[in-house]
Amino acid sequence: MSYTYTVPKRRANRVSYRILGGVFVAISVLQFVLLTTNHIKHMLLTFMFAFVLMVYGLYLITSSFRKQAFDITYRFDDKGMLVTHRYGAKQYSFDDIEFITMVIPDASLIYYMLNIKAGRDVYTIPFTMKKDYCEAIYEFVNNRIKKDNEHE
Numbered sequence: 001m002s003y004t005y006t007v008p009k010r011r012a013n014r015v016s017y018r019i020l021g022g023v024f025v026a027i028s029v030l031q032f033v034l035l036t037t038n039h040i041k042h043m044l045l046t047f048m049f050a051f052v053l054m055v056y057g058l059y060l061i062t063s064s065f066r067k068q069a070f071d072i073t074y075r076f077d078d079k080g081m082l083v084t085h086r087y088g089a090k091q092y093s094f095d096d097i098e099f100i101t102m103v104i105p106d107a108s109l110i111y112y113m114l115n116i117k118a119g120r121d122v123y124t125i126p127f128t129m130k131k132d133y134c135e136a137i138y139e140f141v142n143n144r145i146k147k148d149n150e151h152e
Contacts, residue, residue, distance in 0.1 A: 002077035003137050007125060009071055017064040024057030074125060076137055081118065092118040094144040102138045114138060 031040075031050035040046045063069065070086040080093040096118045103113040112127040112134040127134040 001140070002075060003133070003140060004073065004075045005125065005127075005133070005137065006071060006073045009069055014064045014069050017060045017069075021057040021060030021064070024053050024060065028054035028057065074123070076140055081116070081141070083123065090121075094141070095146060097141065097145045100138060100141050100145065102134065116141070 028050040031046055031053070034040050035043060035046055035050070067085045067087050073084040075082040075084070080091060081097065083090050083092070098117045098119075099115075100117075101115045103115060105111060105113065109131060110129060112131055114123075114125040114127070114134060114137065116123045116125070
C-alpha cells in the first residue's frame with residue numbers, strides 16, 4: 001500500500017517574487033547612485049533604507065528558487081517517505097522520521113496539514129478539502145515510526 005500526494009505551486013508566484021525583488025533592487029541601486037553623487041540630504045537614512053531594500057529584494061529573488069517554491073511530490077510506502085522536487089529526490093526510512101503531527105487550523109475542518117520531521121528537514125504538507133486522505137497518510141506513517149515510549 002502506498003500514498004502519493006503532490007503539493008502544486010504556481011509559476012506566476014515565482015515570477016512575481018522575482019519581478020518585485022528586481023524592482024526593489026533597482027530602487028536601491030538608484031538610491032545608492034544618488035548617494036554617491038551627493039543629491040540627497042539625509043545620507044545615513046537613505047543609505048539604511050537602500051541597504052534594507054536591497055537585502056529584501058535579493059531575499060525575494062533567491063527565495064523564488066528554493067525547492068519549496070516548486071511542485072513537491074510526497075510518496076509514502078512500506079520503505080518510507082520519498083520527497084521529489086525540482087532539484088532531485090530524497091528517501092527517508094521510517095527510522096529517520098522523528099515525529100508526525102496532524103494540524104487542523106481551520107474551524108470548519110476544510111484545511112488540514114501534516115508536519116513531518118525527518119532528520120534535519122521539516123515538511124509541512126497542506127491538504128485542502130482532503131480530510132480523509134490526510135488522516136489515512138497520518139495513520140499510515142504514525143503506525144510505522146518508532147515511538148520513544150517503546151523503550152520503557
